[in-house]
Amino acid sequence: MVVLREGMCPGLDEDLVRDLRAADIKTVEDVVSSDIEELAQRCSVSYKALFAIRRVLLAQHTAFPVSGADLYEELLSSTAILSTGNPSLDKLLDSGLYTGEITELSGGPGSGKSQVCFGVAVHISYHLKQSVIFIDTTGGLTASRLLQMLQAETSNTEEQMEALQRIHIFRLFNIFSLLDCLYSLRSGGLQQVSVGGGSVKAVIVDSVSAVISPLLGGKQNEGMSLMIQVAGVLKTMAKDFNVAALVTNHVTRSGSGELQPGLGVSWSHIPRTRILLERVERATPVSHSSMRSATLIKSSRQPCHIKEEFDLQWGSRSKEASSGKRKLDETDSG
Numbered sequence: 422m423v424v425l426r427e428g429m430c431p432g433l434d435e436d437l438v439r440d441l442r443a444a445d446i447k448t449v450e451d452v453v454s455s456d457i458e459e460l461a462q463r464c465s466v467s468y469k470a471l472f473a474i475r476r477v478l479l480a481q482h483t484a485f486p487v488s489g490a491d492l493y494e495e496l497l498s499s500t501a502i503l504s505t506g507n508p509s510l511d512k513l514l515d516s517g518l519y520t521g522e523i524t525e526l527s528g529g530p531g532s533g534k535s536q537v538c539f540g541v542a543v544h545i546s547y548h549l550k551q552s553v554i555f556i557d558t559t560g561g562l563t564a565s566r567l568l569q570m571l572q573a574e575t576s577n578t579e580e581q582m583e584a585l586q587r588i589h590i591f592r593l594f595n596i597f598s599l600l601d602c603l604y605s606l607r608s609g610g611l612q613q614v615s616v617g618g619g620s621v622k623a624v625i626v627d628s629v630s631a632v633i634s635p636l637l638g639g640k641q642n643e644g645m646s647l648m649i650q651v652a653g654v655l656k657t658m659a660k661d662f663n664v665a666a667l668v669t670n671h672v673t674r675s676g677s678g679e680l681q682p683g684l685g686v687s688w689s690h691i692p693r694t695r696i697l698l699e700r701v702e703r704a705t706p707v708s709h710s711s712m713r714s715a716t717l718i719k720s721s722r723q724p725c726h727i728k729e730e731f732d733l734q735w736g737s738r739s740k741e742a743s744s745g746k747r748k749l750d751e752t753d754s755g
């Protein structure tokens with residue numbers, strides 16, 4: 422409920438606010454729902470002036486309904502699907518990462534979360550020619566690994582350098598720096614990064630749990646509130662700037678011994694899609710040490726618990742990606 426104040430809009434001066442109060446009109450809602458003609462007579466003000474005030478108050482303080490059709494059209498025009506470059510993950514994600522949404526990769530140590538994130542960054546920068554923000558909170562990102570992945574895609578050093586230029590890396594190791602970084606990206610930093618390169622299409626945070634989980638549990642209430650702030654700024658950034666947010670999370674074991682993503686129930690509502698990565702244990706473990714399984718554990722598009730296997734080795738993954746069907750129409754991503 423917004424209380425009427427002098428100067429809220431042109432024409433709403435001290436005298437009029439007093440007269441309206443005397444007529445029991447104290448809030449914006451009161452003005453909007455009153456009979457303007459009758460109110461104009463009671464307050465001895467012109468109908469035209471009161472009508473103009475009501476129109477401005479309506480524009481500034483109320484939500485306008487939009488039709489479902491308009492909303493759907495806006496969604497179609499603003500949403501892009503970014504292939505991860507990994508056909509197995511694209512299959513689980515129903516073609517790739519959706520802009521405007523948060524997607525989560527969870528898994529235990531060594532399950533390949535970071536390797537997958539590097540691969541996604543390389544694919545978006547090299548194949549889609551778009552910029553990526555990579556927020557590294559574990560210190561796991563190295564330029565040499567990115568270059569190694571790019572070398573598997575192209576032998577042209579100029580193209581490799583151009584792709585590296587489009588990956589913007591922030592290294593930070595606590596939640597306050599993460600929040601600072603996300604707020605500054607949301608308040609204009611994303612557009613600045615886009616200048617000179619492709620527009621930013623993805624923000625990757627590897628790992629979000631590394632900076633949040635130390636603050637949860639025990640008697641610390643602050644941790645939960647900071648986690649919700651991270652979630653809020655990531656969500657609004659994804660929506661307002663039409664970027665895909667990809668975050669990584671650690672895992673815990675449930676009471677029945679099942680692996681589940683960390684950060685608890687409150688966080689579980691934040692990502693729209695969640696994928697669990699695990700090592701594939703085989704009879705000949707050495708030759709298959711880079712095999713991973715990905716299980717869809719939350720999705721609004723696909724049935725949950727579908728599972729795909731893939732190889733973390735980037736060279737073989739690249740060949741697989743280039744020979745397989747491309748799910749992303751690259752021209753759509755701009």
Ligand SMILES: Nc1ncnc2c1ncn2[C@@H]1O[C@H](COP(=O)(O)OP(=O)(O)OP(=O)(O)O)[C@@H](O)[C@H]1O
Nearest residue numbers: 528529530531532533534535536537711733734735
């Ligand atoms: N250069 C490389 N080429 C191929 N595979 C690699 C390379 N470096 C690491 N790996 C594979 O990736 C695995 C580690 O994956 P990654 O660091 O992505 O795990 P993670 O899930 O991020 O783990 P953590 O939670 O501990 O950070 C290694 O066990 C190895 O199998």
